[in-house]
Amino acid sequence: MTNPRDTPSGDSGTTLLSTARLDALREVANIGAGHAATALSTLTGTRIMISVPMVNIVPPGDFVPELEPGVEIVAVQMAMNGDIAGQTVFLLAIPAGLRLAERMLRRKRGTSPNLGKLEQSALNEAGNILAGAYLTALSEFLDMRLMLSPPRLITGEAGIALSTLGDHAPRVESPILCVETEFFLEEPSESLHGFFLLVPDPKAFDAIFRAVRVE
Amino acid sequence: MSSTVLVCDDAVFMRTMVSDILSQAGFTVVGEAENGKQAVEKYQQLKPDLVTMDIIMPEMGGIEAVKQITQLDPAARILMCSAMGQQALVQEALQAGARDFVVKPFQPSRVLEAVQRVLA
Numbered sequence: 001m002t003n004p005r006d007t008p009s010g011d012s013g014t015t016l017l018s019t020a021r022l023d024a025l026r027e028v029a030n031i032g033a034g035h036a037a038t039a040l041s042t043l044t045g046t047r048i049m050i051s052v053p054m055v056n057i058v059p060p061g062d063f064v065p066e067l068e069p070g071v072e073i074v075a076v077q078m079a080m081n082g083d084i085a086g087q088t089v090f091l092l093a094i095p096a097g098l099r100l101a102e103r104m105l106r107r108k109r110g111t112s113p114n115l116g117k118l119e120q121s122a123l124n125e126a127g128n129i130l131a132g133a134y135l136t137a138l139s140e141f142l143d144m145r146l147m148l149s150p151p152r153l154i155t156g157e158a159g160i161a162l163s164t165l166g167d168h169a170p171r172v173e174s175p176i177l178c179v180e181t182e183f184f185l186e187e188p189s190e191s192l193h194g195f196f197l198l199v200p201d202p203k204a205f206d207a208i209f210r211a212v213r214v215e
Numbered sequence: 216m217s218s219t220v221l222v223c224d225d226a227v228f229m230r231t232m233v234s235d236i237l238s239q240a241g242f243t244v245v246g247e248a249e250n251g252k253q254a255v256e257k258y259q260q261l262k263p264d265l266v267t268m269d270i271i272m273p274e275m276g277g278i279e280a281v282k283q284i285t286q287l288d289p290a291a292r293i294l295m296c297s298a299m300g301q302q303a304l305v306q307e308a309l310q311a312g313a314r315d316f317v318v319k320p321f322q323p324s325r326v327l328e329a330v331q332r333v334l335a
Contacts, residue, residue: 040320043321105228125229132298
Protein backbone atom coordinates (compact mmCIF):
# COMPACT_ATOMS: atom_id res chain seq x y z
CA MET A 1 0.00 0.00 0.00
CA THR A 2 1.56 3.31 -0.98
CA ASN A 3 1.34 6.46 0.96
CA PRO A 4 -0.72 9.43 -0.28
CA ARG A 5 1.96 11.89 0.81
CA ASP A 6 4.40 10.33 -1.65
CA THR A 7 2.34 11.33 -4.65
CA PRO A 8 1.83 14.86 -5.95
CA SER A 9 -1.78 15.52 -5.16
CA GLY A 10 -2.60 18.64 -7.13
CA ASP A 11 -5.28 20.62 -5.35
CA SER A 12 -5.27 18.47 -2.25
CA GLY A 13 -4.08 19.31 1.23
CA THR A 14 -2.29 22.58 1.20
CA THR A 15 -4.71 24.50 -0.98
CA LEU A 16 -7.75 23.02 0.72
CA LEU A 17 -6.52 23.62 4.23
CA SER A 18 -3.74 25.77 5.63
CA THR A 19 -0.76 24.13 7.31
CA ALA A 20 -1.90 25.48 10.67
CA ARG A 21 -5.31 23.88 10.23
CA LEU A 22 -3.78 20.60 9.15
CA ASP A 23 -1.58 20.76 12.26
CA ALA A 24 -4.71 21.24 14.33
CA LEU A 25 -6.35 18.21 12.70
CA ARG A 26 -3.15 16.20 13.26
CA GLU A 27 -3.30 17.08 16.94
CA VAL A 28 -6.94 15.98 17.06
CA ALA A 29 -5.98 12.70 15.35
CA ASN A 30 -3.19 12.17 17.90
CA ILE A 31 -5.64 12.60 20.77
CA GLY A 32 -8.01 10.11 19.13
CA ALA A 33 -5.15 7.68 18.51
CA GLY A 34 -4.18 7.87 22.18
CA HIS A 35 -7.70 7.04 23.33
CA ALA A 36 -7.98 4.20 20.80
CA ALA A 37 -4.62 2.77 21.94
CA THR A 38 -5.75 2.75 25.57
CA ALA A 39 -9.00 1.00 24.65
CA LEU A 40 -7.29 -1.59 22.43
CA SER A 41 -4.61 -2.26 25.08
CA THR A 42 -7.34 -2.92 27.66
CA LEU A 43 -9.19 -5.20 25.28
CA THR A 44 -6.18 -7.23 24.18
CA GLY A 45 -4.35 -7.32 27.51
CA THR A 46 -1.12 -6.19 25.79
CA ARG A 47 0.43 -2.79 25.26
CA ILE A 48 -0.61 -1.19 21.98
CA MET A 49 0.55 2.23 20.86
CA ILE A 50 -0.78 4.12 17.87
CA SER A 51 1.02 6.87 16.04
CA VAL A 52 -0.24 9.17 13.32
CA PRO A 53 2.63 9.77 10.87
CA MET A 54 0.48 11.70 8.41
CA VAL A 55 -2.81 13.56 8.27
CA ASN A 56 -3.89 15.05 4.98
CA ILE A 57 -6.88 16.10 2.96
CA VAL A 58 -6.81 14.17 -0.28
CA PRO A 59 -9.17 14.13 -3.21
CA PRO A 60 -10.49 10.56 -3.24
CA GLY A 61 -9.51 10.15 -6.86
CA ASP A 62 -5.94 10.56 -5.64
CA PHE A 63 -6.21 8.13 -2.80
CA VAL A 64 -7.65 5.08 -4.48
CA PRO A 65 -5.04 4.69 -7.25
CA GLU A 66 -2.28 5.05 -4.69
CA LEU A 67 -3.19 1.70 -3.25
CA GLU A 68 -1.07 -0.69 -5.25
CA PRO A 69 -3.09 -2.51 -7.86
CA GLY A 70 -4.13 -5.90 -6.65
CA VAL A 71 -3.56 -5.22 -2.94
CA GLU A 72 -6.24 -7.06 -1.00
CA ILE A 73 -7.61 -5.04 1.86
CA VAL A 74 -9.99 -5.41 4.73
CA ALA A 75 -12.00 -2.28 5.50
CA VAL A 76 -14.36 -1.47 8.35
CA GLN A 77 -16.93 1.06 7.16
CA MET A 78 -19.30 2.99 9.40
CA ALA A 79 -21.87 5.61 8.46
CA MET A 80 -21.42 8.90 10.29
CA ASN A 81 -24.35 11.12 11.20
CA GLY A 82 -25.19 13.91 13.57
CA ASP A 83 -24.16 17.50 12.80
CA ILE A 84 -22.29 16.30 9.72
CA ALA A 85 -22.96 13.22 7.61
CA GLY A 86 -20.65 10.91 5.74
CA GLN A 87 -18.74 7.79 6.54
CA THR A 88 -15.56 6.52 8.08
CA VAL A 89 -13.40 3.72 6.71
CA PHE A 90 -10.56 1.99 8.54
CA LEU A 91 -8.51 -0.08 6.13
CA LEU A 92 -5.55 -2.42 6.33
CA ALA A 93 -3.89 -4.84 3.94
CA ILE A 94 -5.27 -8.30 4.73
CA PRO A 95 -2.09 -9.71 6.36
CA ALA A 96 -2.04 -6.74 8.76
CA GLY A 97 -5.75 -7.21 9.39
CA LEU A 98 -5.16 -10.83 10.34
CA ARG A 99 -2.37 -9.83 12.76
CA LEU A 100 -4.64 -7.26 14.41
CA ALA A 101 -7.49 -9.80 14.63
CA GLU A 102 -5.15 -12.29 16.31
CA ARG A 103 -4.22 -9.68 18.91
CA MET A 104 -7.85 -8.85 19.53
CA LEU A 105 -8.57 -12.56 20.02
CA ARG A 106 -5.46 -12.98 22.23
CA ARG A 107 -4.16 -15.61 19.86
CA LYS A 108 -0.61 -16.37 18.83
CA ARG A 109 0.78 -14.99 15.58
CA GLY A 110 -0.09 -17.14 12.59
CA THR A 111 -2.98 -18.96 14.27
CA SER A 112 -5.60 -17.11 12.15
CA PRO A 113 -4.68 -17.81 8.52
CA ASN A 114 -8.08 -16.67 7.20
CA LEU A 115 -10.57 -13.94 7.92
CA GLY A 116 -13.25 -16.17 9.45
CA LYS A 117 -16.40 -14.97 11.19
CA LEU A 118 -14.65 -14.45 14.52
CA GLU A 119 -11.69 -12.59 12.97
CA GLN A 120 -14.09 -10.35 11.03
CA SER A 121 -16.04 -9.61 14.17
CA ALA A 122 -12.79 -8.78 16.01
CA LEU A 123 -11.76 -6.36 13.25
CA ASN A 124 -15.19 -4.76 13.29
CA GLU A 125 -14.69 -4.14 17.01
CA ALA A 126 -11.19 -2.72 16.41
CA GLY A 127 -12.59 -0.44 13.69
CA ASN A 128 -15.45 0.55 15.96
CA ILE A 129 -13.02 1.52 18.73
CA LEU A 130 -10.69 3.41 16.40
CA ALA A 131 -13.44 5.31 14.58
CA GLY A 132 -15.19 6.06 17.87
CA ALA A 133 -11.99 7.47 19.40
CA TYR A 134 -11.13 9.61 16.36
CA LEU A 135 -14.69 10.89 16.06
CA THR A 136 -14.96 11.69 19.76
CA ALA A 137 -11.77 13.77 19.53
CA LEU A 138 -12.99 15.46 16.35
CA SER A 139 -16.44 16.17 17.73
CA GLU A 140 -14.93 17.83 20.82
CA PHE A 141 -12.57 19.89 18.68
CA LEU A 142 -15.28 20.98 16.23
CA ASP A 143 -17.94 21.25 18.93
CA MET A 144 -20.20 19.06 16.85
CA ARG A 145 -22.29 16.01 17.63
CA LEU A 146 -21.00 13.06 15.56
CA MET A 147 -22.36 9.53 15.80
CA LEU A 148 -21.50 6.26 14.10
CA SER A 149 -23.65 3.40 12.82
CA PRO A 150 -22.69 -0.26 13.46
CA PRO A 151 -19.60 -1.33 11.48
CA ARG A 152 -19.67 -3.17 8.14
CA LEU A 153 -16.72 -5.21 6.93
CA ILE A 154 -15.59 -5.15 3.32
CA THR A 155 -12.78 -7.23 1.84
CA GLY A 156 -11.25 -7.46 -1.61
CA GLU A 157 -8.92 -5.72 -4.00
CA ALA A 158 -8.50 -2.14 -2.78
CA GLY A 159 -10.15 -0.23 -5.61
CA ILE A 160 -13.05 -2.65 -5.90
CA ALA A 161 -13.57 -2.84 -2.16
CA LEU A 162 -13.73 0.94 -1.85
CA SER A 163 -16.11 1.16 -4.80
CA THR A 164 -18.57 -1.11 -2.96
CA LEU A 165 -19.20 1.61 -0.42
CA GLY A 166 -22.30 2.56 -2.37
CA ASP A 167 -23.60 6.11 -2.35
CA HIS A 168 -20.80 7.06 -0.02
CA ALA A 169 -18.05 5.68 -2.26
CA PRO A 170 -15.13 8.10 -2.28
CA ARG A 171 -15.82 10.55 -5.09
CA VAL A 172 -13.75 13.25 -6.67
CA GLU A 173 -16.13 15.95 -5.47
CA SER A 174 -15.79 14.83 -1.87
CA PRO A 175 -12.33 15.22 -0.36
CA ILE A 176 -11.19 12.68 2.23
CA LEU A 177 -9.52 13.31 5.55
CA CYS A 178 -6.84 10.64 5.54
CA VAL A 179 -5.18 9.66 8.82
CA GLU A 180 -2.27 7.29 8.38
CA THR A 181 -2.34 5.03 11.40
CA GLU A 182 0.57 2.96 12.65
CA PHE A 183 0.04 0.38 15.39
CA PHE A 184 2.97 -0.70 17.56
CA LEU A 185 2.30 -3.95 19.35
CA GLU A 186 4.35 -5.61 22.07
CA GLU A 187 4.92 -9.23 23.11
CA PRO A 188 5.97 -9.97 20.41
CA SER A 189 6.88 -6.60 18.93
CA GLU A 190 5.48 -5.76 15.54
CA SER A 191 4.02 -2.79 13.74
CA LEU A 192 0.97 -2.68 11.52
CA HIS A 193 0.17 -0.01 9.01
CA GLY A 194 -3.30 1.19 8.04
CA PHE A 195 -5.41 4.19 7.14
CA PHE A 196 -8.40 5.81 8.75
CA LEU A 197 -10.48 7.74 6.23
CA LEU A 198 -13.16 10.26 7.05
CA VAL A 199 -15.31 10.72 3.97
CA PRO A 200 -17.75 13.53 4.66
CA ASP A 201 -20.62 14.27 2.32
CA PRO A 202 -19.56 17.17 0.06
CA LYS A 203 -21.61 19.73 1.99
CA ALA A 204 -20.32 18.40 5.28
CA PHE A 205 -16.75 19.12 4.32
CA ASP A 206 -17.51 22.85 4.13
CA ALA A 207 -18.89 22.60 7.66
CA ILE A 208 -15.60 21.06 8.84
CA PHE A 209 -13.59 23.82 7.18
CA ARG A 210 -15.74 26.48 8.79
CA ALA A 211 -15.47 24.78 12.16
CA VAL A 212 -11.65 24.46 12.04
CA ARG A 213 -11.22 27.90 13.48
CA VAL A 214 -7.44 27.88 13.57
CA GLU A 215 -6.06 30.56 11.21
CA MET B 216 -23.06 -25.97 41.17
CA SER B 217 -21.70 -22.99 39.27
CA SER B 218 -23.97 -20.11 38.27
CA THR B 219 -25.36 -20.18 34.74
CA VAL B 220 -25.06 -17.27 32.31
CA LEU B 221 -26.68 -16.26 29.02
CA VAL B 222 -24.42 -13.96 26.98
CA CYS B 223 -26.16 -11.54 24.60
CA ASP B 224 -24.22 -9.40 22.09
CA ASP B 225 -24.56 -8.95 18.34
CA ALA B 226 -20.77 -9.24 17.86
CA VAL B 227 -19.50 -12.81 17.96
CA PHE B 228 -16.12 -11.42 19.06
CA MET B 229 -17.65 -9.86 22.19
CA ARG B 230 -19.75 -12.96 22.93
CA THR B 231 -16.64 -15.12 22.69
CA MET B 232 -14.65 -12.77 24.90
CA VAL B 233 -17.31 -12.54 27.63
CA SER B 234 -17.93 -16.30 27.49
CA ASP B 235 -14.20 -17.01 27.85
CA ILE B 236 -13.83 -14.64 30.80
CA LEU B 237 -16.81 -16.21 32.59
CA SER B 238 -15.93 -19.84 31.77
CA GLN B 239 -12.36 -19.38 32.98
CA ALA B 240 -13.72 -17.99 36.27
CA GLY B 241 -15.86 -21.09 36.78
CA PHE B 242 -19.25 -19.89 35.52
CA THR B 243 -21.27 -22.02 33.10
CA VAL B 244 -22.24 -20.20 29.91
CA VAL B 245 -25.45 -21.98 28.98
CA GLY B 246 -26.25 -19.98 25.85
CA GLU B 247 -25.49 -17.06 23.59
CA ALA B 248 -27.90 -14.69 21.86
CA GLU B 249 -27.13 -12.23 19.08
CA ASN B 250 -30.04 -9.86 19.60
CA GLY B 251 -32.63 -8.95 22.20
CA LYS B 252 -35.34 -11.14 20.69
CA GLN B 253 -33.15 -14.24 20.92
CA ALA B 254 -32.19 -13.27 24.47
CA VAL B 255 -35.85 -13.18 25.57
CA GLU B 256 -36.51 -16.57 23.93
CA LYS B 257 -33.37 -18.18 25.36
CA TYR B 258 -34.03 -16.71 28.80
CA GLN B 259 -37.35 -18.56 28.90
CA GLN B 260 -35.77 -21.82 27.69
CA LEU B 261 -32.59 -21.76 29.75
CA LYS B 262 -33.60 -19.82 32.88
CA PRO B 263 -30.01 -18.64 33.53
CA ASP B 264 -28.91 -17.12 36.84
CA LEU B 265 -27.52 -14.11 34.97
CA VAL B 266 -27.75 -12.41 31.56
CA THR B 267 -25.02 -10.15 30.15
CA MET B 268 -26.69 -7.76 27.72
CA ASP B 269 -25.34 -5.47 25.01
CA ILE B 270 -27.38 -2.31 24.37
CA ILE B 271 -27.26 -1.57 20.63
CA MET B 272 -28.25 -4.64 18.63
CA PRO B 273 -30.24 -5.25 15.45
CA GLU B 274 -33.83 -6.50 15.53
CA MET B 275 -34.33 -5.90 19.25
CA GLY B 276 -31.96 -3.83 21.38
CA GLY B 277 -30.87 -4.58 24.93
CA ILE B 278 -33.18 -2.13 26.68
CA GLU B 279 -36.34 -3.62 25.17
CA ALA B 280 -35.01 -7.10 25.98
CA VAL B 281 -34.49 -6.08 29.63
CA LYS B 282 -38.08 -4.82 29.77
CA GLN B 283 -39.45 -8.06 28.33
CA ILE B 284 -37.28 -10.35 30.48
CA THR B 285 -38.08 -8.53 33.72
CA GLN B 286 -41.76 -8.67 32.81
CA LEU B 287 -41.48 -12.46 32.48
CA ASP B 288 -39.31 -12.76 35.60
CA PRO B 289 -39.08 -9.74 37.92
CA ALA B 290 -36.18 -11.47 39.73
CA ALA B 291 -34.06 -11.70 36.54
CA ARG B 292 -30.47 -10.59 37.01
CA ILE B 293 -29.19 -8.68 34.02
CA LEU B 294 -25.81 -7.01 33.63
CA MET B 295 -25.58 -4.40 30.85
CA CYS B 296 -22.42 -4.22 28.71
CA SER B 297 -22.30 -0.75 27.20
CA ALA B 298 -19.84 1.11 25.00
CA MET B 299 -18.31 4.39 26.09
CA GLY B 300 -20.64 7.36 25.69
CA GLN B 301 -23.87 5.43 26.26
CA GLN B 302 -24.56 6.70 29.79
CA ALA B 303 -28.09 7.83 28.96
CA LEU B 304 -28.92 4.38 27.59
CA VAL B 305 -27.36 2.69 30.62
CA GLN B 306 -29.60 4.80 32.86
CA GLU B 307 -32.62 3.72 30.83
CA ALA B 308 -31.58 0.07 31.09
CA LEU B 309 -31.21 0.34 34.88
CA GLN B 310 -34.67 1.89 35.10
CA ALA B 311 -35.99 -0.95 32.96
CA GLY B 312 -34.71 -3.47 35.50
CA ALA B 313 -31.03 -4.17 34.77
CA ARG B 314 -29.00 -4.62 37.96
CA ASP B 315 -25.61 -3.18 37.00
CA PHE B 316 -23.38 -2.33 34.04
CA VAL B 317 -19.82 -2.59 32.73
CA VAL B 318 -18.30 -0.31 30.10
CA LYS B 319 -16.55 -1.73 27.02
CA PRO B 320 -13.75 -2.29 26.38
CA PHE B 321 -13.52 -4.09 29.69
CA GLN B 322 -10.86 -5.86 31.67
CA PRO B 323 -11.75 -9.39 32.78
CA SER B 324 -11.50 -8.34 36.45
CA ARG B 325 -14.13 -5.61 35.94
CA VAL B 326 -16.56 -8.05 34.35
CA LEU B 327 -16.12 -10.59 37.14
CA GLU B 328 -16.54 -7.96 39.87
CA ALA B 329 -19.79 -6.78 38.28
CA VAL B 330 -21.06 -10.35 37.80
CA GLN B 331 -20.35 -11.15 41.44
CA ARG B 332 -22.14 -7.96 42.57
CA VAL B 333 -25.21 -8.85 40.53
CA LEU B 334 -25.29 -12.45 41.76
CA ALA B 335 -24.70 -11.52 45.42
